[in-house]
Amino acid sequence: MLDKALSYANENRGRFLAELKEVLTIPSISTDPDHNPDMQQAAEWMASQLRSLGMDNVQIMPTGGHPVVYGEWMGAGKSAPTVMIYGHYDVQPPDPLELWTTPPFEPSVRGENLYARGAADMKGQVLASLKAVESVMRSGTMPVNIKWLIEGEEEIGSDHLDDFIKNHKELLACEFCLNPDAGILGEDLPSITTGLRGLAYFELRVYGPVKDLHSGLFGGTVHNPAQALMELVAGMHDKNGKVTLPGFYDKVRKISKKEHRDFLRLPMNKKSLLEMTGVPALWGEPQFIPSERIGGRPTLEVNGLLSGFTGTGSKTVLPAWAMAKISCRLVPDQTPEETIKQMKKYLKEKAPKDIKWELEYLHGAGPALTSTDNPGVRALSQAMESVWGKRPLFPREGGSIGVVVQLQKHLKADSVLSGFALPDCDAHSPNEKLHLPTFYKGIDTLIHFFYNLK
Amino acid sequence: MLDKALSYANENRGRFLAELKEVLTIPSISTDPDHNPDMQQAAEWMASQLRSLGMDNVQIMPTGGHPVVYGEWMGAGKSAPTVMIYGHYDVQPPDPLELWTTPPFEPSVRGENLYARGAADMKGQVLASLKAVESVMRSGTMPVNIKWLIEGEEEIGSDHLDDFIKNHKELLACEFCLNPDAGILGEDLPSITTGLRGLAYFELRVYGPVKDLHSGLFGGTVHNPAQALMELVAGMHDKNGKVTLPGFYDKVRKISKKEHRDFLRLPMNKKSLLEMTGVPALWGEPQFIPSERIGGRPTLEVNGLLSGFTGTGSKTVLPAWAMAKISCRLVPDQTPEETIKQMKKYLKEKAPKDIKWELEYLHGAGPALTSTDNPGVRALSQAMESVWGKRPLFPREGGSIGVVVQLQKHLKADSVLSGFALPDCDAHSPNEKLHLPTFYKGIDTLIHFFYNLK
Numbered sequence: 029m030l031d032k033a034l035s036y037a038n039e040n041r042g043r044f045l046a047e048l049k050e051v052l053t054i055p056s057i058s059t060d061p062d063h064n065p066d067m068q069q070a071a072e073w074m075a076s077q078l079r080s081l082g083m084d085n086v087q088i089m090p091t092g093g094h095p096v097v098y099g100e101w102m103g104a105g106k107s108a109p110t111v112m113i114y115g116h117y118d119v120q121p122p123d124p125l126e127l128w129t130t131p132p133f134e135p136s137v138r139g140e141n142l143y144a145r146g147a148a149d150m151k152g153q154v155l156a157s158l159k160a161v162e163s164v165m166r167s168g169t170m171p172v173n174i175k176w177l178i179e180g181e182e183e184i185g186s187d188h189l190d191d192f193i194k195n196h197k198e199l200l201a202c203e204f205c206l207n208p209d210a211g212i213l214g215e216d217l218p219s220i221t222t223g224l225r226g227l228a229y230f231e232l233r234v235y236g237p238v239k240d241l242h243s244g245l246f247g248g249t250v251h252n253p254a255q256a257l258m259e260l261v262a263g264m265h266d267k268n269g270k271v272t273l274p275g276f277y278d279k280v281r282k283i284s285k286k287e288h289r290d291f292l293r294l295p296m297n298k299k300s301l302l303e304m305t306g307v308p309a310l311w312g313e314p315q316f317i318p319s320e321r322i323g324g325r326p327t328l329e330v331n332g333l334l335s336g337f338t339g340t341g342s343k344t345v346l347p348a349w350a351m352a353k354i355s356c357r358l359v360p361d362q363t364p365e366e367t368i369k370q371m372k373k374y375l376k377e378k379a380p381k382d383i384k385w386e387l388e389y390l391h392g393a394g395p396a397l398t399s400t401d402n403p404g405v406r407a408l409s410q411a412m413e414s415v416w417g418k419r420p421l422f423p424r425e426g427g428s429i430g431v432v433v434q435l436q437k438h439l440k441a442d443s444v445l446s447g448f449a450l451p452d453c454d455a456h457s458p459n460e461k462l463h464l465p466t467f468y469k470g471i472d473t474l475i476h477f478f479y480n481l482k
Numbered sequence: 483m484l485d486k487a488l489s490y491a492n493e494n495r496g497r498f499l500a501e502l503k504e505v506l507t508i509p510s511i512s513t514d515p516d517h518n519p520d521m522q523q524a525a526e527w528m529a530s531q532l533r534s535l536g537m538d539n540v541q542i543m544p545t546g547g548h549p550v551v552y553g554e555w556m557g558a559g560k561s562a563p564t565v566m567i568y569g570h571y572d573v574q575p576p577d578p579l580e581l582w583t584t585p586p587f588e589p590s591v592r593g594e595n596l597y598a599r600g601a602a603d604m605k606g607q608v609l610a611s612l613k614a615v616e617s618v619m620r621s622g623t624m625p626v627n628i629k630w631l632i633e634g635e636e637e638i639g640s641d642h643l644d645d646f647i648k649n650h651k652e653l654l655a656c657e658f659c660l661n662p663d664a665g666i667l668g669e670d671l672p673s674i675t676t677g678l679r680g681l682a683y684f685e686l687r688v689y690g691p692v693k694d695l696h697s698g699l700f701g702g703t704v705h706n707p708a709q710a711l712m713e714l715v716a717g718m719h720d721k722n723g724k725v726t727l728p729g730f731y732d733k734v735r736k737i738s739k740k741e742h743r744d745f746l747r748l749p750m751n752k753k754s755l756l757e758m759t760g761v762p763a764l765w766g767e768p769q770f771i772p773s774e775r776i777g778g779r780p781t782l783e784v785n786g787l788l789s790g791f792t793g794t795g796s797k798t799v800l801p802a803w804a805m806a807k808i809s810c811r812l813v814p815d816q817t818p819e820e821t822i823k824q825m826k827k828y829l830k831e832k833a834p835k836d837i838k839w840e841l842e843y844l845h846g847a848g849p850a851l852t853s854t855d856n857p858g859v860r861a862l863s864q865a866m867e868s869v870w871g872k873r874p875l876f877p878r879e880g881g882s883i884g885v886v887v888q889l890q891k892h893l894k895a896d897s898v899l900s901g902f903a904l905p906d907c908d909a910h911s912p913n914e915k916l917h918l919p920t921f922y923k924g925i926d927t928l929i930h931f932f933y934n935l936k
Contacts, residue, residue: 059793059794059795059796059797060793060794060795061794120797121791121793121797123791123793124694127693183797184795184796185796225698227698227798229796229798231796236759236761237759237760237761238759238760239581239760239908239911239912239913240578240910240911240912241759241910241911242881242909242910242911243781243783243785243809243811244679244681244811244879244880244881244882245776245879245880245881245905245909246755246758246759246776246880247776247781247783247811247880248766248767248772248775248776248779248781248811248880249755249759249764249765249766249772249775249776250755250759250761250764250765250766251761251763251765252783252784254784254785254786254787254806255715255716255719255783255784257712257787258711258712258715258716258784258787259716259719261709261712261716262709262712262713262715262716262717263716265709265713301700301703301704304700305690305691305692305695305700305703305704306691306692306693307690307691307704307705307836307837308835308836308837308838309705309835309836310703310704310836311703311704311705311834311836312702312703312704313702318702318703321702321703322699322700322701322702322703325702327697327701327702329697329701329706329709329800330706330708330709330712330789330790330801330804331697331708331790331791331796331797331798331799331800331801332708332789332790332791332792332797332799332801333708333711333712333787333788333789333790333792333804334787334788334792335784335786335787336784336785336786336787336807337575337577337785337786337807338786338787338788338805338807339513339514339575339577340513340514340515341513341514341638341844342513342638342639342683342685342785342807342809342844342845343513343574343575343637343785343786343807343910344681344683344785344809344882344910345785345786345910345911346783346785347784347785347786350784350787351792352708353790353791353792353796353797355697355796355798357697357698357701357702380765381762381763382761382762382763382764382765383761383762384762390795390796391796425698425699426698426699426700426701426702427696427698427699428698428798451699454693455696455699456694456695456696456797456798456799457693457694457695457696457799458693458694
């Protein structure tokens with residue numbers, strides 16, 4: 029049956045790719061209300077896939093925000109384990125548009141890659157899961173029960189998913205969750221992520237004069253809000269790259285000697301990072317190696333800045349306001365709730381009296397760790413060994429996945445984090461791409477994974 | 483003849499306003515190449531006004547940028563003085579558009595004010611000059627020779643005007659230049675500006691990774707360019723509001739005791755500035771009074787900021803670049819050339835090695851002072867006394883007017899700086915307005931001015 033399923037997958041690659049391209053044409057940008065109809069269309073596309081797989085109880089279920097697509101197959105019986113498969117149908121905004129070689133929602137194959145917004149993060153990963161299940165089911169029977177949870181708010185923090193999971197504990201009950209949103213470390217470096225950083229995302233707005241002023245007629249007597257913002261945000265790091273929010277490191281778990289050795293084995297090092305990013309030199313806490321700074325240490329990043337006149341040419345304006353988007357990546361045992369308090373405390377202590385400020389907490393998630401003894405991790409590890417011929421690595425990574433924390437909290441279900449996107453896939457950047465040979469390997473891996481769970 | 487001219491002006495107010503509204507509908511935004519056709523239309527409108535006044539030799543003369551409108555009337559003869567009248571037909575960009583009550587290029591009278599981009603800065607002032615000359619010429623003869631110099635690049639630094647004046651020294655030769663671009667200090671506070679700050683306008687760009695990165699996957703190992711920019715620009719002021727560019731204050735002329743007394747007489751004080759700006763508290767060098775900080779001290783202002791994701795919602799991006807528009811206001815004896823060197827020196831000393839930076843100098847002008855003994859200043863001072871019933875004040879102001887420096891340099895002609903725009907006119911801001919009663923007083927004042935020059 030394994031061989032039959034693998035043959036099925038191999039024979040249907042052309043159709044799988046065509047279906048992936050189809051869903052990639054839908055600009056399902058969750059952060060932009062103008063794209064709500066596209067969100068609905070993407071959800072319907074997913075539901076229709078589940079139905080054609082023979083899933084039961086397929087529903088597009090409302091949340092406080094974008095809907096969740098649910099479907100299940102419980103035909104393996106009560107004695108078999110139930111595996112949840114997680115996915116998200118929303119994508120990041122595609123801007124800056126001018127840097128895309130081909131338009132973000134017109135999927136284009138060049139060389140071994142498929143280019144489109146969402147190709148890697150994560151419509152390609154959802155398709156790999158759907159097509160692995162299809163291959164297994166069309167070739168005999170699925171050895172485990174399956175529940176699908178495909179949300180539409182991952183790129184904006186999965187805020188409404190928390191309530192959704194809490195309110196549907198029975199429906200969603202499972203042994204563990206396969207989450208293919210984390211990617212692997214390289215084309216030839218299969219990996220299962222055992223740690224994820226959390227997130228706390230803020231928008232900080234500084235207000236000065238009631239309106240934009242002439243910088244000549246008023247400059248020298250008014251604290252420029254753009255300057256005040258820069259002073260505040262620049263002060264959020266010290267000279268060694270440490271975050272200065274009061275108490276920020278108090279709950280940060282120390283990296284053990286064993287963990288340090290694991291981090292040392294990871295391929296993410298000075299050389300690879302310099303190559304991937306193109307920066308003249310790396311930056312960060314000097315007492316930690318780069319993979320630790322990404323997987324084991326918290327950060328504070330400026331994600332966006334806006335104030336005054338930003339067009340071509342010049343305008344001698346003293347702006348009325350300035351805005352920064354700022355997000356912290358959190359590690360065990362930090363929490364978004366404490367980070368909010370620390371940020372507020374910093375601003376209360378440091379903000380000068382000659383400006384006004386407003387801090388908006390946009391969204392966040394706690395950090396997470398999964399044991400290498402989890403049965404899903406073991407099954408996926410064996411599957412990777414079958415397909416790649418080597419044992420996977422077990423990194424702790426820098427990204428944040430809200431659902432991982434929520435499933436742990438409400439269902440006591442750990443997540444098996446992996447996927448088939450590569451580190452240079454440009455998720456969140458222009459020219460996002462999916463490496464197709466790895467995508468097909470991913471389908472094979474998941475076919476093995478299901479049989480390993482027998 | 484004076485009375486006849488004043489009556490003429492009074493009787494024709496309705497038509498003057500209609501003509502002003504007409505020119506205010508032209509969006510002559512010099513900084514935006516998309517508006518080049520509007521620039522041409524505004525220049526033609528000015529030339530047609532000069533012709534209808536009976537000016538000779540009216541020409542739209544090319545420069546390296548937007549053209550200059552020239553016209554002259556030399557009928558007063560060689561023994562009479564020649565007065566240049568300066569104006570500019572370009573305006574600032576109108577954004578942010580959403581803050582305008584009525585559209586910026588659809589002039590609208592509400593109460594005593596006319597609202598439109600350019601109403602105060604400075605199409606209204608050019609109209610007042612045109613209509614004063616018209617009133618005098620239609621009521622007898624003009625006692626002085628007149629030359630008009632109406633440029634199209636004031637709002638972008640008058641860069642090409644410098645060459646234009648240098649190349650047309652004979653054509654433009656004059657005793658002094660009436661420049662009504664400076665405004666007065668209040669509805670009941672006529673004033674002639676005897677000092678102006680200079681300007682050096684920069685765009686600073688900081689580059690980090692070759693493309694936007696996922697802040698989770700790379701954050702902690704790459705110096706975020708938005709953060710690096712903030713660190714650099716925040717460091718351009720110390721805690722007391724002093725600019726830290728090396729040598730910035732070396733050439734700044736000390737404010738004498740007499741000048742300090744003049745500054746004290748000005749109505750620009752803590753109370754008025756708090757009212758006009760709406761800030762919670764003033765800011766600036768504590769050892770100087772507010773009017774000195776504006777008129778007698780140099781500044782460095784952030785005019786614009788842009789980096790990363792600035793739309794609604796969140797995007798967890800580590801941006802590839804960040805940009806700040808920064809301008810310095812200069813006082814005697816600073817020069818833009820030295821300021822460029824100081825800015826470069828600062829950046830070379832302070833910029834970290836893990837980012838790249840680019841500094842572009844966009845434009846600038848030196849600072850200027852005019853004596854209260856200038857015959858034009860005396861004639862205008864008497865005219866103001868006739869119309870307002872009080873002697874004007876003689877402030878030194880914070881704005882920058884490139885042509886003032888250029889006329890002094892090439893023609894040895896000082897500028898008589900005044901005008902009829904009020905401090906709350908919102909030049910460069912949304913809802914720019916011209917106070918119409920003061921505009922009409924301005925026409926009367928200039929009629930007196932010409933007869934005072936006899």
